[in-house]
Structure formats: C-alpha cells, structure tokens
Amino acid sequence: MAHEDDDRPRKAVSHEIGQDLSMLSVEELTGRAALLRSEIERIEQALAKKRASRDAAASIFKS
DSSP: OOOGGGGSOOOOOOOOTTOOOTTOOHHHHHHHHHHHHHHHHHHHHHHHHHHHHHHHHHHHHTO
16 A cells, blocks of 8 residues: 555755755765755856856956
C-alpha cells in the first residue's frame, strides 16, 4: 500500500546561507552542493556580461 505522501509534489531543493546542516542526509547535502555550484556558475556568467558591458562603455569614454 502506497503512502499518501507519494503523490504530493516534492519540494524544490533550496538552500539558505548559514542554515543548520546537521539534520541533512548525504544525498541532501550533495544536492545542495550541486545547486550552489550551478548558482555560482550563473552568477559568474552574469558578472562576465556586466564587466564586458562596463569595459565597452569605459573604452568609448576614454577616447
């Protein structure tokens, strides 16, 4: 017999900076680490785009 909870949508993985990690399983910690790595990559891509825009604007005004 299946549990009633099996049909419920799973909560999306999220992470709060400074959160207590002691109650999380190895699998949950692995998922959090992957989530944070992908977020770091996304932030670094946004930084690269903004820096490129800033550098392009700076080069125009240096003339």
